[in-house]
Amino acid sequence: MKATIYDVAREAGVSIATVSKVINEKGKISEERRREIFAIMERLQYRPSVIASALTGKHTYTLGLLIPDIANPFFAELARSVEDRGHQLGYSVIICSTDNQDDRIGQYVSMLKQKQVDGLMIGTGMTNMDLLRDISAAMPTVVLGREVPDFPAHTVVAGDFGGGGLAARHLLQLGHRRMAVLAEDETISSSRDRVRGFKQALEDSGISLPERDVLLCRHRMEDGKRVAAGLLSRVERPTAVFCCNDLLAAGALQAAKEAGIRVPEELSVVSFDNTILASVTDPPLTSVAQPIELLGAGAVDLLIKEFEQAQPAKERIELRTELIVRGSTAVANATFN
């Protein structure tokens, strides 16, 4: 059987309290005893039970991560960065794909509570704000990659608004004037901010973006393709389109191809996220990169800080985005229109 603290204590001829103290580096134990007990733990291959120590009020060293879908490359990359930072610090993470459905969120949260995770990162949308209130009352929480207005929560986000601006200015510099946007569902705050930033930058240059040129899509590539196809069949089609994520942009690329519209010669496409998808399409996508690694690590750090130190004030960390120029954007070419 697996060795317990009793086995170690017996071997060492001390009480379990003493063993516990050397494990946790508490109290004063003579150096000699310490060494001896460590040697015995080594020999017995003793590893303290996380379960037992969690029951006595310590941490479970487990974190929860709520995201829409781990199969979505952006969230997969984000999860990797969360996992890595957690692992460095001795925590493991339970990943929960919610499909943005409140009932799934509820089920997962209830399970995570029962398992007494030390904290929860919320990177998923939810309709019911009471849910969020309940969660953050029940355990340390940080919101990841989105904004929750009027709600005090630790937050780590990329500069979505600024990123939208980066995309817009890039296209403006290339001479584009007639542009359109493929956005995600209105309820996704990050997408909304990207569009706002894009719009704002255009307006700063005296160009307005009418509502009809901001097209809403669901989250699948096919939606991007379908919506883009409609857009590109207009009599006065845009010379550039800004897509709120790589998946939609990949769909737009396909629509352009089927319509016989060449990218970037006849149509420039800028996307957001800079996941692996952006480097795999043809042409590869010019994309506003989120600092995925920093986002994940930042969320973990903030969460752990929250429950290791008592920390009253809610922090908000906003990270810079960066434009990665690839082959999907080029100078606006008037002859094609």
Next chain:
Amino acid sequence: MKATIYDVAREAGVSIATVSKVINEKGKISEERRREIFAIMERLQYRPSVIASALTGKHTYTLGLLIPDIANPFFAELARSVEDRGHQLGYSVIICSTDNQDDRIGQYVSMLKQKQVDGLMIGTGMTNMDLLRDISAAMPTVVLGREVPDFPAHTVVAGDFGGGGLAARHLLQLGHRRMAVLAEDETISSSRDRVRGFKQALEDSGISLPERDVLLCRHRMEDGKRVAAGLLSRVERPTAVFCCNDLLAAGALQAAKEAGIRVPEELSVVSFDNTILASVTDPPLTSVAQPIELLGAGAVDLLIKEFEQAQPAKERIELRTELIVRGSTAVANATFN
């Protein structure tokens, strides 16, 4: 504070043993009491502590999943299917990205043991076979997506050998005779089997595949690109290439493009896995699809069966692959060579 079993017992005027029994549907409890206790649990929002019940010998309802990298789309999709099946059955899963490094595997396994996960799915390669032996001695284990020769373990795999054959016969039917293969590292058994299946099918048609036409790559897209570039610059270049996964195929596509070789007109490309990448490239990839959903679900089911029922004999489940034809393959065109 959170309600405990004591609170429920007190409210109901019974002992905690009785409450425990109604929770676990054990022993005989009068229907009346049962109803009453359920009502009280509901009212108190009582949820049993998984930690406490795990300490008394029950399950933790947590599973471990070892994979090379969650950021790799194939494993992200696999993880999603594992998560979904687990969630249906009341289990959550801790995902561990090992980068195929034995020391990371060791660290993760040690952590998972300390947390007393109920079982472990191993979808990662490892050099040190003693590690596998230790793991499967310590907890219920199933090997996922790879073969471990000479080692008794539950296994769930796709038919890699058969899939390689599918790819070969598809190309043969299209009239290809001069073909090459981009394979992963030799140590990856699934890749090896894919190549073997491909080779065998060619030989069955009287075509041999010399060793120099099987090129080894590391796991990144850039490696596929670099190796493919070398291949395509040969004086007698192949008319078709079989890539052991989507990532390498995406790299090959890029190499072909840079070399000015049109796909599929001048070069056919078949890949393996059929992840999202296959539908995003241009042209989209003809790919041998792994039944990712069934793989993940099968692994979870087998694992749970292993520890819920005592099950001595090790099972091996092999699932069919399927060829998904997209735009990257076409009839071999002699005029181009």
Next chain:
DNA sequence: CTGAAAGCGCTTACAG
């Protein structure tokens, strides 16, 4: 049908 008691593997005041 129900409950008292021991035990799971730890931690933590408290006493010495």
Next chain:
DNA sequence: CTGAAAGCGCTTACAG
């Protein structure tokens, strides 16, 4: 510097 004892929230024989 070290240990006895209570307690964390459950489950499980065992007794009645």
